[in-house]
Amino acid sequence: MSSKAADMTDDEVLYKKGKAKIKKIVSKLKALDFNEVDQKTLIDEVDFDILRPMLLESSKMQDITMELLMDYQFLTVLQKIFERQQKDSKYWSGNAHLLTRLLRSVLYWGSESLGKMFLDVEFPKILVDNLSEEHLMNLTSKETVDQVFELVCCCYLAMKLNPNSRLEFRNRDLVKLCTHFMQKAGNDRKLTNELLFVLSYVADLDADPKALKATNKNLFYIHDRLKLTLKNDDHRSEIGFSAAEIFACISRLALSSDNAMFLIGHGIINTCEVVISDGFKDDEIQIALEFLWTLSFQQCGAREIKKNKYLCGLINSHKNSDNRHISDAATGILFQLNVDEELSQKLAGFKTQKSDGQQDEARHIMISYSWNQSEIARALAERLRLEDGCRNVWLDIEKMEGNILERMAEGVEGASVVVCCYSESYKNSQACRSEAEYAFKLNKHIIYINTQADYEANGWIGVLMGNNQHYEMTDSVKLNKILPDLTDRIKQLSTGYQPNQVVEMQTLPYCESTSVTASESEQEISYVSWNCEHVVNWIRMMSLKTDIEGKTREEGVNGNTLAELQHWQIGSPDFFLRFCESSLGMHDPMDILVFSRELRQLK
Template identity: 30%
Template sequence: MKEHAQHDTMGSSSSAARKPNSVTHKDQPVSTQRPRHGTENIESTAGAGKTQTMDLLLPANNEDDVKTAQDLQRDHPELFYVFEEMHSLIEKLEENQKSTWQWLDLQESIESSMEASYFKHYKKKRVLGRYMALLRAAGSFAEAYGDALEEAGLTAFTARTVESHQADAPLGFLVMLRSVLLNYTDSSLYFCEKLADTGIFKYFVEDLKESRTHLEDFDDVPDDCFVGSIGVLYNSARNPAIRQTIRKLDTVSVLLPFLKSKSEKVRLLVLLSLANMLDEDQNDLLLADDSVFDFILFILERAWKYQSHRFDGFSVEEVIDGMTGLAKNDSNKTLLVKKGVLPRLMNVLRDSSSDEEIEKAVKCVWELAFDEENRKDFNKNKELMDLLKQRKTSSDNAVAKASEGALWVLQMKTKDENKKSNKEQQVDISGHVMISYQWGDQKTLLQVKELLKADGYKLWMDVDNMGGSTLQAMAEAVQNASVVLVCMSERYKESQNCRSEAEYAFSLQKTIIPLLMQREYKPDGWLGMIKGTKLFFDFSGKYDFNKKLIELSRELGEKGKGLKADVVDGEVRTSAAVLKAAPVDAARGPATATWSNKDVHNWLVKSGFSRHSSLKDLSGEDLVFLKKLSYKAPEFFYTYVKGDLHLNDLRDIRRFSEAVERLN
C-alpha cells in the first residue's frame, strides 16, 4: 500500500528497488541541524580513493557489528552524516537512562537522525535500517519507550488515549520514536530481530487490545496510531525467526476481531498481518469464516483492473504475497484454488509487464503446488505449464529461479510413486551426508560440517547459496545421499527451496535425521510430518554443541563414510577420499569402537583417570571420535577436553591426549 501524506500506510515498491512488502510511516520533517561532516566533503574524499570511518567509538553490540558498520560507512559516504546523527541519538539515550529523561532534546535528536528524503529511496533506507540494527539502539529504544509511556500516564498508544495528551513532552518523543521503529522494521529484518529481544512488541499488542474495545472506530479509514502499532508487528512478522515471539503475546487472537471491520483497508491490513503470524493450529480460527479468502481475491481483482495495479493503496504484488503467506498453511492451499486464485495468477503470468508481480505470482503457484491434488490439476493445465516454462527463460533472475522451482515441484513424484519405481531400493551407506538448511543457520552448520568431515564423513552442503538456479544439482545431491540432515526452523519451513529438498528426500525414502536450529520451535504442518517420531538433535544453542555433535556422529554411524564420493561444498567428485593419516597405534586387542562400559573403565584406570567422574560416560565410539579430532581438529579437541571433560590441569590434558593417541 503506497505512502500517503496524511497517515501511515503500507509501503510502496518501485521497480528498481525490488523491496519486500512492509508497513512504513509518513515522511517526517527533516531537522534543520546540519551534519558535522558535509556530504560534499565526504564524497570528494571517497572519490580520491580514500575511506573514512568515525573516530568516535561506535555504539555497536560487538566487534563483528562494529566491523560491519564501518564497512557500511565506507561503502556509503553520502550517508555519513546521518550515521553520525544516529550515534549521537544512541549516546544521548544511554546518558538519559542514567539521569532524568530529557524528552524534548531526545525528540530533536531522533528527528536529526531520520533523513526523511531517504525514506522513499528504498536502497538507502535499507542501508540505514541495517546500520540502526548494528548499533545498541533496540534496547535503548525499548527502555525509553516504556518510560515515556509511563511518564505520559498512558497504558496504550491509541487515538483515544492520546487525545488529552497533546502538549505532553513524552508524547512528541513517542510519536517520533514510533516513526523510527516503523521505518526501520520496514527496511531491516535484522533490526526486527534486535527489537524482538527487547520485549517492546508487548506495547504494540496492548495498543491493539485497547483499540479492540472500540471496533466502531475502525469502520472508516484507520488512524495513524492503529497503523503504527500493527505496522511494527506486521513488518517484524515477515521474519520467521521471531514469529514465535509475536505469537506468544496472543497477537493472533487480538487481531482476529478486526476482520469484522467495515473498512476494507483495516480488514486487508489485518489479514496480511495474520498471513505471517498464523501457525497450523491458529489457522483453524481463520477457516471458521472462509469469506476472508473471497475478500482477498476480490482486492486482488480490483487492484489488477486499475492502471496503477493498486486498490486503496494495496499493490498487486503485495496482495499476492499475502495470499502466498496464507497458503503456507497446507489446509488453505486447496481452499484458495477452489475459490478461484489460479485464473487470477495466470492473468498476471500472461499479461503483466512487472517482474515483481510475475515473481510473486510464480511463487504463489509454487506454494500451492505442494498440495498433491493441486499438483495434479496444475499439470493438466497446459496454459499454466506453458506460462511457467516461458517465465523460466526470463531475463529477470528472480523470476527464472521461481519458475524453475515451481516446475520442479510440479514434476516431483510422490513417495508412493517412488516406491513403485524403486521396489528393491536399499540404503546405500557409501553415499554422502547432505545438509538441507535455511541460509540463516549457515554459521552453525558450517561448524557441524567441518567437524563431521574431520570424523571421516563425506558432506554435501550448498555453501554458495545455489538456490533455484541449480535445482537439478540439489536433486542429484538428494539422490546420492545416504543421509539427509533436515535442519528445522520456522525459516526452513517457510522456504520453498527447503521444502522442495526435504519432500524430495522424503519421497525417495532417504534416511532423514532432523536437527533443531531454532530454540523452542515445534515443527508442524509438512515439516512436522517429515520429522514424525524421529530422534532429533538440538543445535539451537540450548544444549552443549560438542555433546550434541558427538550424539549426531553416533547416530550417523557408518552411513556417509563410504569411498564412492568425495563431496565438498555442493560439488560431488567420484574419487576416493584422501584423509590425513592417523598416528600408528602399536596397541593390540579389540577395536576401541567396540568397547563395552567395562572396557572403557579399565582403560581409564590403566591411564590414571579413574578419579575423573566427567570421563565415566564416554563410550568406545566417543574415544575413537576424540582421537580423530585430536589430529583433524586439534583446537576443538583441546577446547572440548578442557571445557566439557573438565581436565584443567596441564599435566592431565597432556596425559589424556597421549592416552587417546595410543588407542586403536
C-alpha cells in the same frame, strides 16, 4: 575547504552527514521530558524533518542510516520511551500513536540486523502489551483505530524483517488479538487488510488449524485488492502495499485448504496466469509461481493447475529463466505435478548415474536446510569436515550451478545420509519440502536436527519424521554437545560403523512411539520388520485392479514405509494420495480405498 575535507570520499561525506543527524535524533529523544516538551512537535521533527529525508535521499544513505541507528542503539532508546509512556500514559493522551509511527518508519526501511535487534530488545512484548490496552479493545474512536493500525503495521514489518520474531509474537497471543480486532473492525478495510497480513505471518496453520481461516468476505476483498493493485501504474495499493506483498499474504493464507478452495473458486489461478505472462516485474512473477508451487502440494490445487494446459505452458516457459528464483519455482511446480517429461527423464538420468557409478563409500552427507538457517548449516558442515568418515559434505550454498531439480538430484541422489536441519521456515519452504519428501521417497537415511529454539515439528515435516528421533542444535554450544553422537550416527548409517556407546537423542514429542504387530503365516512378527517381499505378499491378498507389485519393488517399500504411510493417512492425506498415485501407480479410486483400509488395519 580544508585539505582533510577535500580528501574525504563521497561515502565518507555521507557517513559524516548522517552521523551528525542520527546523533541529533538520539539526543533529542533521550532528552524528552514528558512534562515540558510538546511531544507531537518533537516526534514530527525527528520523523518527518530528519529521519525520512535521510532514508529517501539515496540507497547508500539508507544503508548508512540503518548502520548508524544500530551503532547508536536507536531501538533501545525508543524502547525506554515506550516503557515510560506505558507508565505515564496520561502525558500521552492523543499522541500515543506518534511513537509507534516513528517505529514504523524505521522498520519500513529496516535491515536484517535491525530486525534482529528488534527481537533482542523485546519489542514484540512492548507492541503486544500496547495492543492489549483496555481502551483499544473496542475500537471506539478514529484515534483508537489509528493507534491499533500503527501497532499492527509494526508487528507486520518486524516479522517481515526477522521471521524468527514470529514465534515470539505467537507466544504472546498476537493471533488471538488480531482475531479479536478482525471481529471489531467491521467495514474498516484498511485495518482489516493489515490484520490479515499480520495473521498470515504469525499464525501456524498446523499448530492452530482455525487461525488462518479467513472469512470469505475478507478473502474476496484481499484478492480484489491484488487485482486492482496490478492495474495501478506502480503496482501499489492505496495504502502502500506492493502487489508482491499482497500476493505473498494470499500465498500464506492459502496454506489453509479451506482458504485455498475459496480462492481457487474466486479465480486466483487466473490471476496467476495473468501475472506470469509477459510484462510483469520479476518479483511479482516469482511470488505468483511460488504461490502455485504451494498450491501444487494440495490435491485441489494440483488438480486445477494441471487441467489448465495454457497455464502449464506458461510455467514451462519460465523453467529456463535467467532469474534463478523464477526458474526454481517453475521447475518445482512441474516436478510436483509430474507433468514434464523432460524433467522426469533428467531425474531418471541422475538416478541411473548415481546408482551405477557411485559406491556407498564415495557418497556424500547432504545437509538440507532453509536459507534462514544457512549460518547454522555452514557451521555444521565445517565441523563435520574435520571428522574422519564425515568429510564429504554436500551443501547447496556451495553448489549453485543448475536449476533446483539438478541441485536436488545431485544432493539427494548422491547422499548416503541426509541431515535435515528443520525449523518453521524449513516447513514453510516449498523447495525444502520437495527436497525432504524426495529423500524420503528414495529411502535415504535421514537424520533430523531442530535448528529453531522452542519449535516443535508439525505439519508435513512432523508427519515425515514419524517416530524418528531428533537432535537439538539451535546454537554453537548445542552443536558442540551433539557433535560426537551425531558423527557416530552418520558413520553408522553411511558405512556400517558401530560406535562404542549407545547414541542418545531426544524423542520428538509430536509423535509418540507405538507398538504395532501383524501376523505372517503361523508366526506373529511386527509389520514394521517386513521386507519388500512381505509387503508384496500383503498387497496380493487385496486383489487390486491395478498391478502395483513392480512399483512396490522398484520403490523398495518395506514395513517402515507402511508405518510412515499410516502417519500420512491422518496427518497429510494429500501427501498420502500423491504417494499412492505417483510412487505405487494406483490411479483407480477403489484400489486406493482398499489399500487405505487395509493399511489402517495393520496394528
